[in-house]
Amino acid sequence: MSECPKCHQTVDAQALECPYCRTALKAYGHPGMKLYRATGSEPLCLSCLYHADDTCNFPKRPDAMDCTLYRDRAQPLLPTAPSYTPGFQLKTWMSRNLVWFAVLGLILLSLLIVLVR
């Protein structure tokens, strides 16, 4: 679920338009193409990364109130790396080296058989 930027009602994330105020939520009628909208009177371009680095060549710039390519410059470009707990790292390391554990187990079993005889 997502929120309509105009009437702030909760709407289906795949909805093409808001069922309450009929504001278009997706561009070109395609559910996969998000349409970003300014929430106040300030154009989107003022907080857009592509306006800040001067790479946008959209004709709506710098007064776009809606845009499909908007990128909030306050958000990090790369998602933050997930924090791995030591237990998770050990488990991952053991699963990656499972073959060597099997080989070590066979060697120890062979030594045990030789020593018992």
Ligand code: SF4
């Ligand atoms: S991508 Fe859209 S919001 Fe960003 S600067 Fe260009 S027109 Fe403005």
Ligand SMILES: [Zn+2]
């Ligand atoms: Zn709405």
